[in-house]
Amino acid sequence: MTTETASALETRYLPKGRRLGSVHREILHYINSGETALFRFLRGYLNAASLWTSRDDNEEYLDATHTIEDIAIASLVSAWAECSQFCRECATDLTHLDDERNGHDFWLTRNHHGSYWDEPVNDELAEFAMQQLTRASESYGEVDLHIGDDRKLHFSNERSFI
Helix, strand or coil: CCCCCCCHHHHHCCCCCCCHHHHHHHHHHHHHHCCCHHHHHHHHHHHHHHHCCECCCCCCEHHHCCCHHHECHHHHHHHHHHHHHHHHHCCCHHHHCCHHHHHHHHHHHHCCCCCHHHCCCCCHHHHHHHHHHHHHHHHCCCCCEEECCCCCEEECCCCCCC
């Protein structure tokens, strides 16, 4: 897996006249097109977040009412930055699964739902990689996804880059 990406922090230095909405649309375009390993990873991560997060006690999951387009720009950039960092740190171990599956597993494992350790593997090297990815994922800590007052989806660890 390669991580062809610019620093997420660059988005706070927008060219004069550039709107946040255009940055949001551009990031979503790259996620949906999946042109790079990082954006495929990020797509898996964001889809898992909405798929496995319930919005209330009735267990209605966010993916029933929201899509990744509903994620607030600051949360989207925060997720991009974390996924980019994780991909750089774990590049060698991430080669055993496809990019989107790795993003999905990162979300589940960091939130202690398991996933990397549930993957069927054929050899000792892959098994060791899954153990390393589990440790690395858990080191990022848990994160929640919720609906904000603006009706956008927000991660609990959202940072203001903008």
